[in-house]
Amino acid sequence: MVKSRFTPDERGYYGEFGGAFIPEMLMGNIQELQERYLEIVESEMFKSEFHSLLRDYSGRPTPLYPAMRLSEKYKTHVFLKREDLNHTGAHKINNCVGQVLLAEKLGKKRIIAETGAGQHGVATATVCALKGLECVVYMGALDVERQAPNVTKMKMLGATVVPVHSGNKTLKDATNEAMRDWISHPSDTHYIIGSVVGPHPYPDLVARLQSVISYEVAFQLDEKTGKPDPDVVIACVGGGSNAAGGFYAFLDNPDVKLIGAEAAGLGNETGESAATLALGRTGILHGSKSYLIQDIYGQVTEPYSISAGLDYPGIGPLHSHLYTTGRCRYLSITDQEALEAAMELTRMEGIIPALESAHAMAVLRKESFRPDENVVIILSGRGDKDMSTYSNYFKNEPDR
Template sequence: MTPTYQSPTERGYYGEFGGAFVPEMLYPNVEELRTRYREILDGAEFQQEFRRLLRDYVGRPTPLFEAKRLSEKHGTRIFLKREDLCHTGAHKVNNTVGQILLAQRLGKTRIIAETGAGQHGVATATVCALMGLPCVVYMGEVDMARQRPNVERMRLLGAEVRAASSGSRTLKDATNEAIRDWISNPVDTHYIIGSVVGPHPYPDLVARLQSIISEEIRSQLLEKTGTELPDYVVACVGGGSNAAGAFYHFLDEPSVQLIAVEAAGHGLDSGHSAATSVLGRPGIIHGSRTLLMQDEHGQITEPYSLSAGLDYPGIGPLHAHLGVSGRARFVSIEDEPALRAVAELSRLEGIIPALETAHALAALPQLGATESEVVVLNLSGRGDKDLDTYLKYADKLQ
């Protein structure tokens, strides 16, 4: 019997990973979400408004583009799922549209979020502007410096951007600050988590909202190739929301190989990496049990990636389960190959990808795909936000 990967247990576990480990003050919030999110998400009225906004505001369905020159280069048939063409420039808005509708139905009047690369922050600020709700976004000081255009976009949209100045001053620390805010404002505030991380039900909630990606892939691929099932689905993984969305409707299709691509930074053995599936051990971070980069004393070790969206010390519990169970294959890509992949896609197909997505692109040579096989790669975001980084490393873009 084929194992079921889509849905966690009632307590939020995917195998040994997941759960909800939260401070007592947050228990009512998390429990309210747990008991109500499926009822709300599955309701006809919610689905009607959610899909209307995805169509009319986000711009869905996003195209499934056959990248013929890239395919010729890699000797296989490659389709790009163009999430970079979503409003705000990345897949993140699929989740924020859904969660803002959920927050309204829960009676919340204030929104908080965390962000690394800034795309989730922009997407949260965007839907808050649309719905007229106040918004606070937490972002690490390091990420604010390297993703300055997104900081200014959030402010222009009316959000307050608060800097996280502790620890590595990146995504982990922004998440810590957002959780502290939620503890201080438990009654009126909804925390829009941007990835498939955090306490149950967030990993399942975000995966369900992002599953529109793989829902569309199946129907689009059927139209283009005569089959709904590709041979490979490839996506980058930090926390893992774009990968969860791209994988979701293929999780229980064993013929489809799921390829999750992490950031190896300067190398797996360099001490400057974010390849959690290789370097991590089971532990608890931000409310769930998952694979976590930590030292022998259980203290979190700082991740590193040139990409602001991939330097998270853990991965979502769904992805931890997919990796440990063998359902997904994890690949680690260093900074330099990712930068070369930016140049390759830009010059072969006229598409400048986000640095996060470039890691997935750089994994194409490792697939071993043949000419007759079909590869779908989730192009999770566009590269506008990373232009300063690309200019800084122009010598690597060759």
């Protein structure tokens, strides 16, 4: 594999970000993963099992859809990478399929996960059902309420869903509790982290498993346009896994513009935001050094976003590195902008996006593109889980 300046060094650092800041209780698990993950995920046997499952079970490759009406409106070539058409409704399944295979190779019998919107929880519960493994999902109590359909799905799939009542009762707190579970069950349990966060090797492991998104984009775009590399790739960023996967194949080509969409909630100036790169500074949370929204004493500030999947005060170390090196630009998208973009996509292309993905769609209005550019937007998930939020928001919208 070619060494990129965007893959971590052996200690798990992307530039100054990353590393493994974990208590001694997890050192054995983390060292085992560090020593074995590359050998396992880069093996031919693993790749073959992984890609077979993605194809036969999850429905990959997902389409790269040329969005005609949006292209016309924004006077450029818009392509949507349809991760929303994956089994379970989002890109999260890519990572879970890979990690459950990894867990099997490591001989782990019990799987734990954290979840925000519930997409990662559902994907984890799904692969555990597929493999007959015990599954425990930690979910903030507030998210349990606002993402009820996903809770039902996880339970139906046989997972135990543990509501977490500490802190803001959202994704950060669910992650704390999952780490505590892992500390208490180090030998039999594998922790499937849902994003490119956490101690080394998770950021790199998850990015590699999600990189299937961008490798497919390159292949499909080549088929459609004769050019594998897009001019622009846009993705939403909470922890940053769909963005990492969507950017991965293009990181070393500086001609490909990369844009991340962070969730700015009610606006960065209001303090009710989850835009980590806009509002944070370097800190250490959940095992890695990265940008973090925090007060002057290093206490983590509770984030806010209408989208449960982006409601996280940290971000993967890869993104902090892409941000500080200028390789990628990150825009702040408010709740309002995301909702309007969701409506536009729904009415113009007949696709109801997840609230998370709607943040990426909103970038179309904020940026200008040349008519000859190929702009790929990663549509990370579908909107089924967000229908109650949408119906509350659009109840005053006139029928058309």
